[in-house]
Amino acid sequence: MIDKTYQPSQVEGRIYQAWEKAGAFRAGRPERAGAKPYSIVIPPPNVTGSLHMGHALNSTLQDILARFERMRGRDVLWQPGTDHAGIATQMVVERQLMERQQPGRRKMGRAEFLKRVWAWKEESGGTIINQLKRLGASCDWSRERFTMDEGLSRAVLKVFVDLYREGLIYKDKRLVNWDPKLLTAISDLEVVQVETRGHLWHLRYPLEGKTFDPADPSTFIVVATTRPETMLGDTAVAVHPDDERYKKLVGQNVILPLVGRKIPIIADDYSDPEKGSGAVKITPAHDFNDFEVGKRHNLPQVNVLTVEAKITFADEAFAGQGGADFAETKKLEGTDRFAARKQIVARLEEKSLIDKIEPHGHVVPHGDRSNVVIEPFLTDQWYVNARELAKPAIAAVRDGKTTFIPKNWETTYFNWMENIQPWCISRQLWWGHQIPAWYGPDGKVFVALTETEAQAAAEKHYGKATPLTRDEDVLDTWFSSALWPFSTLGWPDRTPELSRFYPTSALVTGFDIIFFWVARMMMMGLYFMKEVPFQDVYIHRLVRDASGAKMSKSKGNVVDPLGVIDQYGADALRFTLARNVAPGHDIRLGPPDVENNRNFATKLWNAARFAEMNEAASVAGFDPKAAKETLNRWIAHETAKAAREITEAIESYKFSEAAGAAYRFVWNIYCDWYLELAKPVLLGADGAAKTETRAMMCWARDEILKILHPFMPFITEELWGVTAKRDALLAVSQWPKLEGLADDKADAEIGWVIDLVTAIRSVRAEMNINANIPLVLAGGSAASKTAERWAEFIKRLARVSEISSATSAPQGSVQLVVRGEVAALPLKGVIDLAAERARLDKEMAKADADIKRVDAKLSNEKFVANAKEEIVEEEKEKREEAAARKAKIAEALERLKGV
RNA sequence: GGGCGCGUAGCUCAGCGGAAGAGCACCUCCUUGACAUGGAGGGGGUCACAGGUUCGAUCCCUGUCGCGCCCACCA
Numbered sequence: 001m002i003d004k005t006y007q008p009s010q011v012e013g014r015i016y017q018a019w020e021k022a023g024a025f026r027a028g029r030p031e032r033a034g035a036k037p038y039s040i041v042i043p044p045p046n047v048t049g050s051l052h053m054g055h056a057l058n059s060t061l062q063d064i065l066a067r068f069e070r071m072r073g074r075d076v077l078w079q080p081g082t083d084h085a086g087i088a089t090q091m092v093v094e095r096q097l098m099e100r101q102q103p104g105r106r107k108m109g110r111a112e113f114l115k116r117v118w119a120w121k122e123e124s125g126g127t128i129i130n131q132l133k134r135l136g137a138s139c140d141w142s143r144e145r146f147t148m149d150e151g152l153s154r155a156v157l158k159v160f161v162d163l164y165r166e167g168l169i170y171k172d173k174r175l176v177n178w179d180p181k182l183l184t185a186i187s188d189l190e191v192v193q194v195e196t197r198g199h200l201w202h203l204r205y206p207l208e209g210k211t212f213d214p215a216d217p218s219t220f221i222v223v224a225t226t227r228p229e230t231m232l233g234d235t236a237v238a239v240h241p242d243d244e245r246y247k248k249l250v251g252q253n254v255i256l257p258l259v260g261r262k263i264p265i266i267a268d269d270y271s272d273p274e275k276g277s278g279a280v281k282i283t284p285a286h287d288f289n290d291f292e293v294g295k296r297h298n299l300p301q302v303n304v305l306t307v308e309a310k311i312t313f314a315d316e317a318f319a320g321q322g323g324a325d326f327a328e329t330k331k332l333e334g335t336d337r338f339a340a341r342k343q344i345v346a347r348l349e350e351k352s353l354i355d356k357i358e359p360h361g362h363v364v365p366h367g368d369r370s371n372v373v374i375e376p377f378l379t380d381q382w383y384v385n386a387r388e389l390a391k392p393a394i395a396a397v398r399d400g401k402t403t404f405i406p407k408n409w410e411t412t413y414f415n416w417m418e419n420i421q422p423w424c425i426s427r428q429l430w431w432g433h434q435i436p437a438w439y440g441p442d443g444k445v446f447v448a449l450t451e452t453e454a455q456a457a458a459e460k461h462y463g464k465a466t467p468l469t470r471d472e473d474v475l476d477t478w479f480s481s482a483l484w485p486f487s488t489l490g491w492p493d494r495t496p497e498l499s500r501f502y503p504t505s506a507l508v509t510g511f512d513i514i515f516f517w518v519a520r521m522m523m524m525g526l527y528f529m530k531e532v533p534f535q536d537v538y539i540h541r542l543v544r545d546a547s548g549a550k551m552s553k554s555k556g557n558v559v560d561p562l563g564v565i566d567q568y569g570a571d572a573l574r575f576t577l578a579r580n581v582a583p584g585h586d587i588r589l590g591p592p593d594v595e596n597n598r599n600f601a602t603k604l605w606n607a608a609r610f611a612e613m614n615e616a617a618s619v620a621g622f623d624p625k626a627a628k629e630t631l632n633r634w635i636a637h638e639t640a641k642a643a644r645e646i647t648e649a650i651e652s653y654k655f656s657e658a659a660g661a662a663y664r665f666v667w668n669i670y671c672d673w674y675l676e677l678a679k680p681v682l683l684g685a686d687g688a689a690k691t692e693t694r695a696m697m698c699w700a701r702d703e704i705l706k707i708l709h710p711f712m713p714f715i716t717e718e719l720w721g722v723t724a725k726r727d728a729l730l731a732v733s734q735w736p737k738l739e740g741l742a743d744d745k746a747d748a749e750i751g752w753v754i755d756l757v758t759a760i761r762s763v764r765a766e767m768n769i770n771a772n773i774p775l776v777l778a779g780g781s782a783a784s785k786t787a788e789r790w791a792e793f794i795k796r797l798a799r800v801s802e803i804s805s806a807t808s809a810p811q812g813s814v815q816l817v818v819r820g821e822v823a824a825l826p827l828k829g830v831i832d833l834a835a836e837r838a839r840l841d842k843e844m845a846k847a848d849a850d851i852k853r854v855d856a857k858l859s860n861e862k863f864v865a866n867a868k869e870e871i872v873e874e875e876k877e878k879r880e881e882a883a884a885r886k887a888k889i890a891e892a893l894e895r896l897k898g899v
Numbered sequence: 900g901g902g903c904g905c906g907u908a909g910c911u912c913a914g915c916g917g918a919a920g921a922g923c924a925c926c927u928c929c930u931u932g933a934c935a936u937g938g939a940g941g942g943g944g945u946c947a948c949a950g951g952u953u954c955g956a957u958c959c960c961u962g963u964c965g966c967g968c969c970c971a972c973c974a
Contacts, residue, residue: 610933765940
């Protein structure tokens with residue numbers, strides 16, 4: 001017995017357990033040994049995170065693909081796992097320590113802190129996995145991996161060591177994006193540019209050998225800056241070589257105010273005469289462009305900031321610096337950069353060294369995690385030669401070995417890859433993969449898989465056993481994620497899984513991590529596996545709230561997928577996401593959408609109940625091709641059509657088309673027409689027809705459960721189980737392969753019935769007729785024969801009292817033209833003749849318009865000459881149809897006159 | 900500055916060379932024995948604007964106006 005209502009919360013858990021118990025999601029099931037493999041790796045969520053709508057969308061789409069291909073018989077691996085998320089996780093644990101007023105990480109030390117992080121990972125690591133299960137994700141959980149588990153860590157070390165040995169990883173001292181709050185370097189991608197309204201300070205730098213006079217511009221040069229505090233580290237002033245204003249100053253020196261250092265005026269193309277004053281201060285240690293200028297001109301790099309972005313004078317450039325001015329300046333030691341900015345500006349102002357201050361809008365780099373202003377900072381870091389690794393990654397996409405869907409993301413990919421910069425991979429954090437590099441007493445570096453190997457190398461190098469210290473830094477989280485498609489399959493070991501499931505079939509991910517993740521997987525996959533990591537990359541966008549706003553904790557508009565699942569069921573959420581996903585667009589998610597799809601689930605449930613109440617049950621071995629009843633042949637035809645449509649849509653990643661087609665088929669074809677038309681049969685006396693209809697009803701229902709299963713796995717599995725004794729779970733049953741069911745005759749006949757019923761209903765509603773009314777088929781004997789066959793159906797669905805035929809429509813009746821036949825409703829006295837005439841006039845006008853439009857085309861010689869033959873043929877048919885229709889309407893109007 | 904995309908029914912969006920579509924909302928009717936989380940019917944759009952290509956343009960091209968997003972840029 002099917003329950004009266006479907007209650008997702010009471011079903012979903014049980015169903016998921018059944019899948020797991022049956023091992024339905026396991027890759028490499030023996031019976032599929034000969035099957036083609038299909039694999040997807042999940043974008044690993046943060047291990048200590050929880051499921052948000054983005055995950056829900058991402059996972060739903062992957063699950064649709066995984067379940068679809070599984071049902072199509074492929075050996076499916078949906079590889080799950082989680083990411084250690086270096087900075088994010090470390091920040092969470094540090095915040096916890098603070099909240100609990102426990103000692104900070106530095107105080108407790110690395111080992112103890114890491115113990116805490118692992119404890120937190122153990123505690124919360126299962127959350128998101130369970131949440132993915134609640135969504136219905138059919139991952140092979142037996143293969144779950146974690147980026148810091150033993151195997152993956154081994155892969156990370158090997159990749160680092162191999163790339164180092166090939167010269168593709170190297171250590172370099174250059175400017176990095178330094179986060180003064182998190183006290184670590186970060187990569188370019190982790191920097192966000194924030195529009196800021198600031199100021200442009202124009203500073204006067206006195207020329208050497210002249211007495212500074214604020215009233216005499218020949219005694220100084222003006223430089224403009226947005227960061228006055230960096231002036232302490234200036235080592236030159238640059239002007240454009242062609243700038244006539246400054247040409248004669250090149251080669252002279254200025255005396256750096258507040259410091260007293262003598263610095264040269266140099267000529268460099270970098271200086272833009274249009275910007276600021278045309279002369280620019282050069283601070284190689286604190287600006288990326290200046291760093292390059294400094295290298296070209298061999299300028300010293302004077303650092304004036306500590307790692308915490310406080311002023312420091314530790315740089316040797318300040319060592320010999322004397323003078324009262326500098327003595328005063330030295331008091332800034334330890335002052336925060338922004339406080340120092342104010343003080344420096346005030347002092348310059350006192351000395352008339354500020355030329356002017358302009359308001360200035362510009363973008364300022366911020367750390368994406370810390371949200372503080374990033375400082376370009378001169379440090380030793382590890383880099384990956386991304387330019388080199390990008391080459392094959394670019395070629396692979398160009399050659400179509402990997403395809404993006406939608407295709408235009410490839411442009412974005414190329415743009416970035418072709419301008420890729422060295423990837424800074426070292427982080428001054430503790431949570432992550434510690435870099436396998438050891439240093440000798442003289443700073444000599446030994447990179448090796450293990451400390452023992454490093455020791456051995458050191459001994460060889462120094463000629464004796466030498467103590468080494470390990471590099472303290474860890475690797476960027478994305479370094480390990482970049483290996484995900486092969487590290488999860490057991491690499492560097494040559495596992496059977498690796499050869500079977502790599503390259504993976506599809507990757508489904510958000511556009512926001514194309515650079516962070518997709519590009520880097522391409523680089524690493526191609527380098528280490530010599531093959532692309534995935535064939536297709538399906539890129540989706542954001543899930544927004546109902547009003548189109550980005551969901552964010554601070555705005556408080558975050559819709560929790562678990563809450564939606566609790567309220568409406570996982571299927572409703574999944575179906576909503578699938579129906580609304582459109583390539584190139586964000587999704588708006590509002591409660592009405594989810595409700596609508598919950599209603600759809602209810603509809604499906606009740607359709608199944610209907611069959612059960614009519615004693616219909618699946619018939620083993622039932623062959624839809626053998627059906628005799630037109631109605632049944634029709635629904636078989638429609639089912640095959642829908643299945644084909646849905647199959648093709650999923651194959652081409654058109655999720656919303658697939659879901660939409662399923663929705664329309666189930667609701668508007670199967671429920672609205674087939675079940676309604678079946679009612680008279682089920683209540684009738686024809687035993688054979690009844691038997692066949694019952695069987696067909698359940699056959700079609702079973703096909704429906706299959707085609708809906710990738711989208712709505714829970715309710716379909718539940719109905720599958722509850723409607724019949726089955727050999728296997730729906731999740732591992734066979735996807736419909738329906739051939740030989742097309743039936744144009746049945747299609748035409750049922751189409752006529754549907755049109756007739758619809759036309760009658762329309763008239764009834766328009767004319768407000770509640771009572772059952774008679775129907776007269778006029779003219780065509782074919783029509784009356786068809787009507788005779790379908791009399792009961794028409795009577796029931798259109799609420800017709802009796803059906804008769806006549807040579808022409810009775811006087812004063814409403815006359816409908818249905819596919820060229822006239823159907824009359826003798827309603828003399830009931831209807832308003834004027835209204836009926838008006839209705840017919842309107843129809844007539846439409847027919848005339850149709851004819852006119854087609855005639856315009858057909859009488860156009862160029863159209864007939866240029867248009868495709870079948871188009872011209874179509875137009876001619878339209879012409880005929882419209883003309884015939886017009887004639888019938890004209891007759892109808894004529895008959896009306898006689899009343 | 901470079902790139903990508905979007906402007907179609909009140910709202911959210913499909914369609915993207917041959918007669919304008921869906922869901923929601925709205926209006927009317929219906930407690931008919933699967934379902935009121937339902938059924939039936941209906942109103943509503945010069946497909947942003949201006950040119951062009953074409954026998955034919957919502958769909959292709961160019962421009963304009965709006966609106967997003969990504970990358971680069973701390974003078």
